[in-house]
Amino acid sequence: xxxxxxxxxxxxxxxxxxxxxxxxxxxxxxxxxxxxxxxxxxxxxxxxxxxxxxxxxxxxxxxxxxxxxxxxxxxxxxxxxxxxxxxxxxxxxxxxxxxxxxxxxxxxxxxxxxxxxxxxxxxxxxxxxxxxxxxxxxxxxxxxxxxxxxxxxxxxxxxxxxxxxxxxxxxxxxxxxxxxxxxxxxxxxxxxxxxxxxxxxxxxxxxxxxxxxxxxxxxxxxxxxxxxxxxxxxxxxxxxxxxxxxxxxxxxxxxxxxxxxxxxxxxxxxxxxxxxxxxxxxxxxxxxxxxxxxxxxxxxxxxxxxx
Amino acid sequence: xxxxxxxxxxxxxxxxxxxxxxxxxxxxxxxxxxxxxxxxxxxxxxxxxxxxxxxxxxxxxxxxxxxxxxxxxxxxxxxxxxxxxxxxxxxxxxxxxxxxxxxxxxxxxxxxxxxxxxxxxxxxxxxxxxxxxxxxxxxxxxxxxxxxxxxxxxxxxxxxxxxxxxxxxxxxxxxxxxxxxxxxxxxxxxxxxxxxxxxxxxxxxxxxxxxxxxxxxxxxxxxxxxxxxxxxxxxxxxxxxxxxxxxxxxxxxxxxxxxxxxxxxxxxxxxxxxxxxxxxxxxxxxxxxxxxxxxxxxxxxxxxxxxxxxxxxxxxxxxxxxxxxxxx
Amino acid sequence: xxxxxxxxxxxxxxxxxxxxxxxxxxxxxxxxxxxxxxxxxxxxxxxxxxxxxxxxxxxxxxxxxxxxxxxxxxxxxxxxxxxxxxxxxxxxxxxxxxxxxxxxxxxxxxxxxxxxxxxxxxxxxxxxxxxxxxxxxxxxxxxxxxxxxxxxxxxxxxxxxxxxxxxxxxxxxxxxxxxxxxxxxxxxxxxxxxxxxxxxxxxxxxxxxxxxxxxxxxxxxxxxxxxxxxxxxxxxxxxxxxxxxxxxxxxxxxxxxxxxxxxxxxx
Numbered sequence: 027x028x029x030x031x032x033x034x035x036x037x038x039x040x041x042x043x044x045x046x047x048x049x050x051x052x053x054x055x056x057x058x059x060x061x062x063x064x065x066x067x068x069x070x071x072x073x074x075x076x077x078x079x080x081x082x083x084x085x086x087x088x089x090x091x092x093x094x095x096x097x098x099x100x101x102x103x104x105x106x107x108x109x110x111x112x113x114x115x116x117x118x119x120x121x122x123x124x125x126x127x128x129x130x131x132x133x134x135x136x137x138x139x140x141x142x143x144x145x146x147x148x149x150x151x152x153x154x155x156x157x158x159x160x161x162x163x164x165x166x167x168x169x170x171x172x173x174x175x176x177x178x179x180x181x182x183x184x185x186x187x188x189x190x191x192x193x194x195x196x197x198x199x200x201x202x203x204x205x206x207x208x209x210x211x212x213x214x215x216x217x218x219x220x221x222x223x224x225x226x227x228x229x230x231x232x233x234x235x236x237x238x239x240x241x242x243x244x245x246x247x248x249x250x251x252x253x254x255x256x257x258x259x260x261x262x263x264x265x266x267x268x269x270x271x272x273x274x275x276x277x278x279x280x281x282x283x284x285x286x287x288x289x290x291x292x293x294x295x296x297x298x299x300x301x302x303x304x305x306x307x308x309x310x311x312x313x314x315x316x317x318x319x320x321x322x323x324x325x326x327x328x329x330x331x332x333x
Numbered sequence: 334x335x336x337x338x339x340x341x342x343x344x345x346x347x348x349x350x351x352x353x354x355x356x357x358x359x360x361x362x363x364x365x366x367x368x369x370x371x372x373x374x375x376x377x378x379x380x381x382x383x384x385x386x387x388x389x390x391x392x393x394x395x396x397x398x399x400x401x402x403x404x405x406x407x408x409x410x411x412x413x414x415x416x417x418x419x420x421x422x423x424x425x426x427x428x429x430x431x432x433x434x435x436x437x438x439x440x441x442x443x444x445x446x447x448x449x450x451x452x453x454x455x456x457x458x459x460x461x462x463x464x465x466x467x468x469x470x471x472x473x474x475x476x477x478x479x480x481x482x483x484x485x486x487x488x489x490x491x492x493x494x495x496x497x498x499x500x501x502x503x504x505x506x507x508x509x510x511x512x513x514x515x516x517x518x519x520x521x522x523x524x525x526x527x528x529x530x531x532x533x534x535x536x537x538x539x540x541x542x543x544x545x546x547x548x549x550x551x552x553x554x555x556x557x558x559x560x561x562x563x564x565x566x567x568x569x570x571x572x573x574x575x576x577x578x579x580x581x582x583x584x585x586x587x588x589x590x591x592x593x594x595x596x597x598x599x600x601x602x603x604x605x606x607x608x609x610x611x612x613x614x615x616x617x618x619x620x621x622x623x624x625x626x627x628x629x630x631x632x633x634x635x636x637x638x639x640x641x642x643x644x645x646x647x648x649x650x651x652x653x654x655x656x657x658x659x660x661x
Numbered sequence: 662x663x664x665x666x667x668x669x670x671x672x673x674x675x676x677x678x679x680x681x682x683x684x685x686x687x688x689x690x691x692x693x694x695x696x697x698x699x700x701x702x703x704x705x706x707x708x709x710x711x712x713x714x715x716x717x718x719x720x721x722x723x724x725x726x727x728x729x730x731x732x733x734x735x736x737x738x739x740x741x742x743x744x745x746x747x748x749x750x751x752x753x754x755x756x757x758x759x760x761x762x763x764x765x766x767x768x769x770x771x772x773x774x775x776x777x778x779x780x781x782x783x784x785x786x787x788x789x790x791x792x793x794x795x796x797x798x799x800x801x802x803x804x805x806x807x808x809x810x811x812x813x814x815x816x817x818x819x820x821x822x823x824x825x826x827x828x829x830x831x832x833x834x835x836x837x838x839x840x841x842x843x844x845x846x847x848x849x850x851x852x853x854x855x856x857x858x859x860x861x862x863x864x865x866x867x868x869x870x871x872x873x874x875x876x877x878x879x880x881x882x883x884x885x886x887x888x889x890x891x892x893x894x895x896x897x898x899x900x901x902x903x904x905x906x907x908x909x910x911x912x913x914x915x916x917x918x919x920x921x922x923x924x925x926x927x928x
Contacts, residue, residue, distance in 0.1 A: 188390070239484065
């Protein structure tokens with residue numbers, strides 16, 4: 027190789043490396059678009075809404091006067107709907123995940139289920155709203171109730187829970203199962219005593235992520251016709267006259283946090299925009315906390331893997 | 334001592350020598366190890382229960398199709414399909430009702446195009462950066478952060494588009510109306526970035542190191558390796574990430590309902606306001622039309638169109654993902 | 662140091678030195694994988710690295726084109742000096758990309774890019790900024806001929822590289838390595854994933870290539886080393902135990918350890 031050749035090569039490398047460096051900067055800038063948008067959103071909402079966040083904001087019903095309005099019925103509604111969603115989605119999702127990983131034979135029914143789950147994960151949430159409107163509200167006559175909303179969101183996050191369960195189960199090495207079967211355990215005993223306990227943290231991560239998504243979902247709940255102005259609380263769960271009164275809360279009208287925020291956002295008066303910002307800020311904090319918990323859990327899980 | 338004890342069996346055999354009494358084969362085996370019918374039934378029962386849970390997903394899909402078709406039927410009995418597909422006005426609530434889905438579709442297409450113009454380039458750049466350029470530490474921080482970004486409720490993004498981004502854009506372009514597809518689309522794009530970036534990054538990371546080494550050994554830089562070797566190898570995975578992004582954009586509701594206005598408007602100009610399929614459904618759901626009226630049933634027809642649209646994208650994405658898995 | 666006896670290299674009057682390790686060492690993090698290696702690479706000769714698994718022969722090979730730079734925590738020690746310009750390849754100011762443009766590599770498992778046969782070979786030229794179509798075509802053809810693959814693929818240059826057989830894929834990778842006229846080619850057990858017939862054709866090719874280029878090859882097949890190499894280096898746990906003319910190393914090894922390994926009493 028002559029010195030001239032070497033010089034030519036060096037020039038080419040220098041040019042290629044300039045592009046390399048340029049892209050390195052571009053990558054960071056692209057990341058910054060995301061970071062900055064989020065920061066701006068968060069800070070802007072905090073500034074706009076901070077003046078409204080006090081004890082009264084959590085203990086007042088919505089009101090025609092922006093200054094007296096609060097999110098009491100909204101956060102209570104969110105909690106109640108989430109209880110229904112969790113009670114429905116977790117057992118169903120975990121059971122489905124366990125079946126697909128530990129029981130399912132390889133044939134067309136299983137394939138059908140798998141394709142369905144991937145597909146459902148891509149169905150827009152508003153379509154779930156239409157499903158719930160047609161099925162729960164009109165066909166089953168459940169009305170525009172906490173039960174309808176909870177079940178709708180449960181169906182919505184079911185794919186998330188199933189996929190998380192399957193991934194958690196799949197990360198358990200085969201030798202654990204073989205060890206259990208070698209001790210004479212049946213299929214179900216293996217699942218109950220080994221598979222479920224060892225995958226529980228992974229499943230929990232998925233459940234939290236799913237619930238965080240459900241908390242912020244607005245469209246399907248609007249679609250089933252949830253009211254936007256609720257100035258009363260639904261009955262406390264399981265507090266009514268037994269036996270019939272126990273489940274009164276399930277059929278009560280309700281509102282939830284994102285709907286309350288939507289309602290305030292769509293009002294023209296500036297004072298209500300501050301309420302919207304405050305409600306949005308609290309909503310973001312809730313989802314951030316949940317997602318953060320899930321990420322932390324997963325991080326710990328990855329660090330503490332024992333096999 | 335023990336040698337003196339004679340086993341009862343042997344004495345019997347000795348004395349009779351002819352027949353051994355039939356001993357049931359399990360007589361010496363512990364009872365617990367016998368195959369128990371009850372245990373068998375319990376196992377089958379649990380399996381059946383779990384199977385039913387897994388079937389819920391099939392029922393959900395079936396129910397979605399059933400409800401949308403059944404409820405749209407009422408609509409299509411009154412409005413012929415050709416008018417639904419080709420009419421250029423969407424005024425179901427007026428006396429002179431028109432039902433041209435094109436109008437809503439144009440809003441969906443316009444806002445999605447704006448969103449994808451943001452999300453696909455930025456998402457791809459972030460994916461390449463995280464997969465091929467970023468130091469381990471940066472990736473460890475950036476990935477969860479992207480996840481958080483994807484977890485922000487869309488109503489919050491909608492609020493942000495309406496009260497922050499639109500006024501900002503109006504400073505640059507004063508004629509911009511308060512409700513517009515542009516601002517909603519841009520924010521929607523930011524919302525979709527995490528999906529595109531993280532799925533594309535997964536696809537690129539799945540490319541075997543041997544290919545990268547081959548490229549580096551020829552004297553390639555990171556960018557050359559990323560663009561000419563890693564990305565082509567991950568094409569189908571990246572494409573399926575894009576398609577997921579498209580299907581998110583098409584199905585997004587609240588950002589549009591809040592920030593784009595809900596005026597049906599046959600336009601492909603993002604600086605105008607417009608309704609999309611999704612925001613129209615929200616609008617009707619918020620109103621007080623009675624169930625069963627043609628106006629009300631329009632939302633199911635709109636929903637069916639939306640479902641078919643996203644189904645198409647999802648199946649395409651599914652197919653690409655499968656192909657992508659076959660490569661390695 | 663046992664090196665005193667083992668480094669007694671018989672000088673070859675006809676061969677010039679192309680590259681040379683001087684007190685070379687290598688660390689994976691805190692773990693020292695290679696210790697104090699002194700070894701020449703003669704110009705237009707084949708040098709084989711042999712030794713039991715884990716002895717560091719691949720690590721040494723991959724130091725020549727600085728592949729270790731791709732992963733964090735790796736550290737070189739000492740020098741690898743390349744002639745005629747007397748450059749220390751490991752020096753901080755020397756660009757690893759420049760090193761890789763001068764020293765090509767063929768891997769253990771064939772790793773064609775998911776591109777056409779033509780583009781696979783053209784890649785190393787494109788990386789060097791070559792865009793002229795006819796020149797690309799010429800040089801791709803030349804390299805494919807050099808890798809004894811041209812006749813088999815000349816009608817299907819637009820097929821995917823992955824559609825070739827294992828042996829053909831490996832020759833494609835050799836063509837890729839040849840395309841940009843490297844001064845040295847590194848072979849990392851190039852036949853370990855191939856059947857005997859494909860192996861024979863690669864060995865033949867390597868013997869032909871040394872007319873033009875210096876070759877360093879890692880192999881765990883001692884017959885292969887004996888068949889194709891001019892010089893052989895025996896390594897054990899990160900150290901160079903013996904280096905010499907292949908015939909001498911195989912017939913009359915100076916070191917007892919080398920003899921044990923070669924005669925199969927060990928490893």
